[in-house]
Amino acid sequence: MTYLVIVAFVAILGSLAAALVFMMRGGGQGDDTGSRRKNPMAKALAFRVGFSILLFVVVLLSYWMGWIQPTGLPLRG
Template sequence: MKYLILVFFIFIFYSLGSALYYMMKDGDGSKRMVKALTMRVGISIALFIFLLFAFWMGWIKPTGVA
């Protein structure tokens, strides 16, 4: 489970980095930058939904650590 979440975070940071690269290379509002940011938002939402589902199924449990 930890590795799957780590893979999600790696994809999120990769997409954010590619959006920054395209912003610096192509200028503001490039289509590739918008596509990379859209993909980042989609992956983030998918991770959130997956975490909610995993909690509901009992695959992950809260630890009580504050």
């Protein structure tokens, strides 16, 4: 499970870096002739948001199924 979370964070950061590259190149806007292309920056950010939500749901389901346990600091009384 640890490796899955690490890979997910790397994918999230990678898509964020890709969006930054597309933004620095001009946002991937199409020409002014009216043709509508998909904006690669928006696609990269949408992938990041979707993957973040998917990671949250997987961690939540893993906790609910008992595959992972919380290991926080013990409470002092």
